Amino acid sequence: xxxxxxxxxxxxxxxxxxxxxxxxxxxxxxxxxxxxxxxxxxxxxxxxxxxxxxxxxxxxxxxxxxxxxxxxxxxxxxxxxxxxxxxxxxxxxxxxxxxxxxxxxxxxxxxxxxxxxxxxxxxxxxxxxxxxxxxxxxxxxxxxxxxxxxxxxxxxxxxxxxxxxxxxxxxxxxxxxxxxxxxxxxxxxxxxxxxxxxxxxxxxxxxxxxxxxxxxxxxxxxxxxxxxxxxxxxxxxxxxxxxxxxxxxxxxxxxxxxxxxxxxxxxxxxxxxxxxxxxxxxxxxxxxxxxxxxxxxxxxxxxxxxxxxxxxxxxxxxxxxxxxxxxxxxxxxxxxxxxxxxxxxxxxxxxxxxxxxxxxxxxxxxxxxxxxxx
Numbered sequence: 001x002x003x004x005x006x007x008x009x010x011x012x013x014x015x016x017x018x019x020x021x022x023x024x025x026x027x028x029x030x031x032x033x034x035x036x037x038x039x040x041x042x043x044x045x046x047x048x049x050x051x052x053x054x055x056x057x058x059x060x061x062x063x064x065x066x067x068x069x070x071x072x073x074x075x076x077x078x079x080x081x082x083x084x085x086x087x088x089x090x091x092x093x094x095x096x097x098x099x100x101x102x103x104x105x106x107x108x109x110x111x112x113x114x115x116x117x118x119x120x121x122x123x124x125x126x127x128x129x130x131x132x133x134x135x136x137x138x139x140x141x142x143x144x145x146x147x148x149x150x151x152x153x154x155x156x157x158x159x160x161x162x163x164x165x166x167x168x169x170x171x172x173x174x175x176x177x178x179x180x181x182x183x184x185x186x187x188x189x190x191x192x193x194x195x196x197x198x199x200x201x202x203x204x205x206x207x208x209x210x211x212x213x214x215x216x217x218x219x220x221x222x223x224x225x226x227x228x229x230x231x232x233x234x235x236x237x238x239x240x241x242x243x244x245x246x247x248x249x250x251x252x253x254x255x256x257x258x259x260x261x262x263x264x265x266x267x268x269x270x271x272x273x274x275x276x277x278x279x280x281x282x283x284x285x286x287x288x289x290x291x292x293x294x295x296x297x298x299x300x301x302x303x304x305x306x307x308x309x310x311x312x313x314x315x316x317x318x319x320x321x322x323x324x325x326x327x328x329x330x331x332x333x334x335x336x337x338x339x340x341x342x343x344x345x346x347x348x349x350x351x352x353x354x355x356x357x358x359x360x361x362x363x364x365x366x367x368x369x370x371x372x373x374x
Contacts, residue, residue, distance in 0.1 A: 010285030013295075014277075015068060017284045019045065021120065021303050022071040025310070028119030029073045032112040039099045042074040069277060075101035075112075106329055113321045120307030121250055127300040128246035131293075136234035137245045140175040144227045151226020156205035158227060159196065166193035175229040180252060182207045184260055186223035188268075216286045221273075253304050272365070276358030279365065315340075315347025 005013065023045055030040055039059065044050075046065030053063030065071075077092075077100020097103050101112070142164045147153050164172045167181050167190055182190070186209040194203050207223030214220075237245055263269035275283075280302065287298040313323040320343070328334045 005285030005289050009288065010281055013284035013288040014281035017280070017299055017302055019068065021123065021299070021306055024119050024123055025116045025306060026071045026073050028115035029112060032115035033073065033075055033101070036104055036108045036112065037099055038101050038104060038112065039076040040073055041076050045071045077102040106325055110322060110325045113318050113325070116318055117307040117310045120303045120310070123303045124250050124300040125243065125246040127296060128249050129242040131297070132237050132242050132245055136236045138174065138176050138232060139235045140229045140233045142172045142175045142178060143229065145230040146228040148226035151224070152205050152208045153225045153227045156203050158194070158203060158205065161196070163195040164192055165195055165200070167191070178225070180256065182225050183222040184256060184263070186210070186221060250304060253301070254308055257308050272361060274358050274361055276355065276362050278359060278362035314350060315343040316351055317347070320347055
């Protein structure tokens with residue numbers, strides 16, 4: 001096992017994570033557009049000046065840009081952020097105009113835009129299905145076998161043999177669900193519904209804040225009750241069950257993302273936990289040193305992150321376009337062009353500001369400012 005990745009391995013690992021995921025995201029848009037008869041003018045991995053490219057027999061220019069931080073598919077007729085008609089579009093011959101993005105009905109445009117994030121989620125689901133096929137799904141009974149002394153569980157009066165049936169409004173079927181919920185609620189009072197000696201009782205517990213540190217020195221704050229199950233249980237799954245379990249697991253990860261994002265917005269979680277491209281690159285290099293299985297699982301997590309972020313209702317992102325399409329469907333007509341263009345300019349400013357913020361956050365976590373200060 002490699003102890004620490006160098007710069008070259010980190011960069012290559014980052015490209016190995018981001019490159020295929022961006023390609024698959026844009027491929028989702030491209031294939032959905034093609035299914036509805038929309039011509040794609042450009043399929044680009046990366047932004048900026050083209051490094052290499054070629055044109056296929058359908059007239060689509062496939063290219064790689066010099067800045068590998070994203071990608072895009074430019075459909076025929078999609079000539080501005082608001083996707084509004086222009087004089088140039090109106091002057092196209094009818095048969096050519098019919099192959100443009102703007103000419104398609106609202107529901108088709110919605111599917112084309114949604115196909116990118118959906119593809120990211122599908123990639124993660126297939127990866128998890130592969131893990132479950134190889135190792136089974138963890139389904140450890142939610143029965144407490146051990147209570148750590150002086151822990152949050154001990155303070156709350158939890159006992160060995162207690163079965164956790166719910167935490168708050170969420171029912172508990174597996175011990176793994178307990179860790180997922182507790183880990184993001186450090187210092188917050190939780191109500192656990194417990195089965196003990198044939199009775200159901202409510203127990204209030206406040207998870208302690210634990211700082212987990214991996215072998216690379218990365219620190220991850222988490223909530224900890226101080227309980228442990230008996231032997232872990234892994235259950236083999238049939239093919240239909242594999243997909244169902246993978247979808248459920250992906251949904252749980254998205255739910256956790258929504259909750260933690262809400263905690264950051266409300267101030268209950270530090271904004272320093274937000275990471276950007278530099279942090280992803282660092283983790284990519286570190287994960288690949290642990291072996292292919294941890295690295296592939298990391299790819300699944302980043303794919304979910306890409307899908308989730310792109311669905312946020314921010315103009316310039318897929319979610320922003322989808323939000324405008326929903327409004328268009330409700331109003332029976334698009335929003336005014338001026339309003340859309342203002343929203344997209346504002347969205348671009350928000351995205352640039354966020355990118356600058358998370359990049360500075362990454363540099364702080366790397367200790368750059370401390371080094372510069374001597």
